[in-house]
Amino acid sequence: MAAAPSAGTVKTRYLHDVDNDTKSRLYSGPGVIASITGVSLSKAKDAIRQVRYGSRWLDFPRTPTIKRTYDGDIEGALRLLGYVGYWRHLPDRPTLAAYLNARTGMERDHPCVVYLSTHGVAVSGGVFCDVFSRGVVIDIDEAKGRRKSVSHVLVLTKRIAPSTIASREPASKAKKAGANGKRDQLFREAIKAETGATRIRVTPNEVFVILPDQGGWYWLGARDSLEEQILEPRRGGRLRGNTAEAAAYRASMGY
Structure with a gap:
């Protein structure tokens, strides 16, 4: 096993498979941070939150x-995690394949964020890692998008002392289940108040109702879309979001 790089040096010709310890989709920004540094995806996201909001985001009712x-965001998060370097802009915007072949100096072997x-x-x-490799490190010749243009590159040249990253302690399963159960009930009450439905059926992805003038189940919409309409009411939406029940649901979600 290769020795870990000492303070001040960057491990070259190496990336990490992304440790997606969240249940969310992999996005490119947190993904490249996790692949370069080896931290979990949740910690990469926390580093970005700290760049944007400082540690005060811990006081927000919802995690951003x-x-x-x-x-x-990327440069700041990498600095917090102990990686610094320099930007290089490529005004001629070569393809990824052309850029890789023309690399010189540190760009040939140091970790880089290539845009x-x-x-x-x-x-x-x-080696190469991105969302299309699903966070798995692959040989650079197998990378997709080799005809896409490269606009700029962040070349990471050295390590510095990392900063403490603010992070929320995960809630216990019992506490989380109780909070989720209460929010689900408030969501159902908001749907009922907004539509006048006599019965409601909520699945993980969809919402069905029986309205007073109908005898069967009616598909109201996708759950995430209806939640958004209640949380952030917009003119012309199916749900107005102006009932007391909708306001109670918004409050439970930190709005």
């Missing part, structure tokens, strides 16, 4: 979601 990320026209990928020497 991390989907789309920006250059400053394609669609997303960021992790590259180090001859």
Whole structure:
């Protein structure tokens, strides 16, 4: 087994398979951070939250979601985790294949965040990791999107002392189940109040109701869409979100 890099040095020609310890989809920003540093996906997301909000996000009623990320998010999160380097912009925007063949200096073997026209990928020497490899490290010749253009690259050149990353302690299963059960009940009450339904059936993905003037089940919509309409009411939505029950559900979700 190779020795771990000492403080100040970066392990070259190496990436980590992404440890997705969450139940969420893998997005490119947290994914490249996890692949380069070896931290779990949840810790990579916490590092991005700390860049955006500082440790005060722990006081938010809900954990901020991390989907789309920006250059400053990635660079800042990597710095918190002990990785620093420099940016190089490529105004001629070569294809990924051309960029890989033309690499010189540290870019040939040091871990880099390479920004394609669609997303960021992790590259180090001859290995590659991104969302299309599903967070698994693959040979660079097997990488998809080799015809996509490269706009800029963050080259990680050295290690520094990492910072403490603020993180929420996971709730116990019993406490989480109780909180989820209460929110589910409030959601059902909000749907009933918003629609006037006499009966409601909620599945993990869909909501069905029986309305007073109907004799059978009616598909109301996808659950996540209906939740969004209650949490963030918009004009023209199927649900207005202006009932007391809807307000109670919003409060339980931290809105």
